[in-house]
Amino acid sequence: MPDAPVFNPAFDITPHDMVTAVVTERGVHAAAGSGLAARTARRIEVFGDFPRPGIRFQDLSGVYADSALTRALADSVANHFRDEFDHVVAIEARGFVLGGAVALVSGTPLVLARKRGKTPGATHAVGYGLEYGTDSLEMRDGALPRGARALIVDDVLATGGTAAAAAELVTRVGGVVSGFAVVVELLGLGGRERVRPGRVHAVHEVRV
Numbered sequence: 001m002p003d004a005p006v007f008n009p010a011f012d013i014t015p016h017d018m019v020t021a022v023v024t025e026r027g028v029h030a031a032a033g034s035g036l037a038a039r040t041a042r043r044i045e046v047f048g049d050f051p052r053p054g055i056r057f058q059d060l061s062g063v064y065a066d067s068a069l070t071r072a073l074a075d076s077v078a079n080h081f082r083d084e085f086d087h088v089v090a091i092e093a094r095g096f097v098l099g100g101a102v103a104l105v106s107g108t109p110l111v112l113a114r115k116r117g118k119t120p121g122a123t124h125a126v127g128y129g130l131e132y133g134t135d136s137l138e139m140r141d142g143a144l145p146r147g148a149r150a151l152i153v154d155d156v157l158a159t160g161g162t163a164a165a166a167a168e169l170v171t172r173v174g175g176v177v178s179g180f181a182v183v184v185e186l187l188g189l190g191g192r193e194r195v196r197p198g199r200v201h202a203v204h205e206v207r208v
Contacts (some may be wrong), residue, residue: 001054001106006081017158017204022128024136027073031037036069036072036076036192036203037203037204037205039069039072040063040069040073040184040203040204041204042067043060043062043063043065043069043205044058044059044060044062044063044120044184045059045061045062045164046058046059046110047059051186053124056208058155058156058184058186058206059157060094060184061154063183064097064098066190069158070097070098071101071105071201073098073101074098074101074102074104074105075105076150076201076203077098077102077151077181077201078102078105078106078202079151080099080181080201081151081178081179081181081201084149084151084178085106085107085108085149085150085151085179086108086109086148086149087109087110087111087144087145087148087150087151087175088102088103088106088108088109088110088111088150088151089111089112089113089139089144089150089151089152089153089166089169089175090103090110090111090112090113090153090154090171091137091152091153091163091166092112092113092114092118092137093115093155094154094155094156095113095153095154095155096112096138097155098153098154098155098181098183099112099146099153099154099201102151102153102181111143111150112139113137113138113139113152113165113166113169113187114138114139115135115136115137115138116135116136116137116138117138117154118138118155119138119139119140120122121141122139122140122141123138123139123140123141123171124138124139124141124167124169125137125172126165126166126169126172127165128161128162128164128165131203135162136165137162137165137166137169139169139170139172139173140173141173141198142173143173144173144174144175145169145174145175146175147173147174147175147176148174148175148176149176150170150175150177150178150180151178151179151180151181152166152167152170152175152177152181152183152198153180153181153182153184153185154166154180154182156181156182156183156184156185156186157180157182157184157186157191157192157195157202158186158189158191159190159191160189160190160191160193160194160195161194163180163182163183163191163194163198164194164195167180167195167198177198178201179198179199179200180199180201180203181200181201181202182197182201182202182203182206183202183203183204184202184203184204184206185200185202185204185205185206186206186207186208187205187206187207187208188207188208189208
């Protein structure tokens with residue numbers, strides 16, 4: 001009816017500093033600079049020239065010391081990859097903390113990708129380069145059922161060497177990589193590009 005009273009606003013504007021998360025069909029994503037990302041950033045301590053000159057080491061000890069924050073990080077990761085994984089592959093050593101928490105909140109098995117010489121029995125091994133040297137990861141043969149959808153979890157994504165090695169291990173033992181989840185991504189070091197086409201979820205980003 002042409003004379004019917006109606007209120008029909010065209011749009012609503014929310015100030016960016018009031019947005020703490022974005023909700024999509026893939027889960028809840030923390031907004032950069034606020035919410036979960038900001039809580040994480042406040043708990044990180046940076047050490048210059050460790051373990052080698054020129055490296056700015058992101059120490060997540062304070063993050064993991066906050067049990068509520070660790071739980072929130074695990075929930076964020078599990079929600080982001082909801083229904084896309086049935087196993088969690090955690091990378092030694094600091095990836096074990098978040099990986100274990102993600103496995104717990106998602107009710108999925110935890111598989112460990114360990115450093116050289118720490119896994120008994122028949123293993124697969126993949127070498128990789130770091131910002132400050134080389135190393136290798138090992139996984140026991142048969143650790144993942146054939147066709148298992150594995151979410152690879154670590155603390156930091158830098159050059160992507162460790163994540164790429166873990167992805168190759170998953171493939172070698174018969175699994176499929178669902179994605180990569182980290183607490184911190186160091187931008188500018190090429191890590192995300194190295195693990196393409198794998199999808200990366202990082203709670204907090206740091207430009208180096």
